Amino acid sequence: MAEDKNDIVRQEDIALEQDRKRALEKLKNLGSDDDSIKGSLSLMRVLGGDILTARMIRSQIGLIMLIVALLIVYISNRYSSDQEIQEIDRLQSELVDAKYKALSSASLLTEKCRQSRVLELLKENNDTLLSIPDRPPYIIETEE
Numbered sequence: 001m002a003e004d005k006n007d008i009v010r011q012e013d014i015a016l017e018q019d020r021k022r023a024l025e026k027l028k029n030l031g032s033d034d035d036s037i038k039g040s041l042s043l044m045r046v047l048g049g050d051i052l053t054a055r056m057i058r059s060q061i062g063l064i065m066l067i068v069a070l071l072i073v074y075i076s077n078r079y080s081s082d083q084e085i086q087e088i089d090r091l092q093s094e095l096v097d098a099k100y101k102a103l104s105s106a107s108l109l110t111e112k113c114r115q116s117r118v119l120e121l122l123k124e125n126n127d128t129l130l131s132i133p134d135r136p137p138y139i140i141e142t143e144e
Helices: 002-030 044-049 055-059 060-113 117-125
Strands: none
Touching: 055 060, 060 117
16 A cells, blocks of 8 residues: 555656646747748737737837837827927917017107107196297307
8 A cells, every 4th residue: 555655646746747747848839930920821820919928029029119219209290399389379378468568668658759749738727837848949059
């Protein structure tokens, strides 16, 4: 009976060792160079991700990463330029508004400072002796 138990244990050890060897062989074959995409290229292989384990794709992983990085830079550059364009448009509309305000303020100032308007205000108040002269101005000469 002890011999039967020893035989069973040995057989289990042998079976385990064979399983380990088979698993090791499968791992070695998984990374081998004979898997390529030249075989049947089907939708299931592409969707299942089997195409990414192909030798050609693995050898070009650096190029793929570079393309992805450049795409990220391109998208972020586009986003920032769009934001700058929106800011420029907003500032231009503010500039137009400021120009119109300055123009209207200058127009009001010109209207209030006109000689006829000043004389009109003086006549309305009747508290000044200023008026439009009847004679032209003349130069007074003095000796120095």
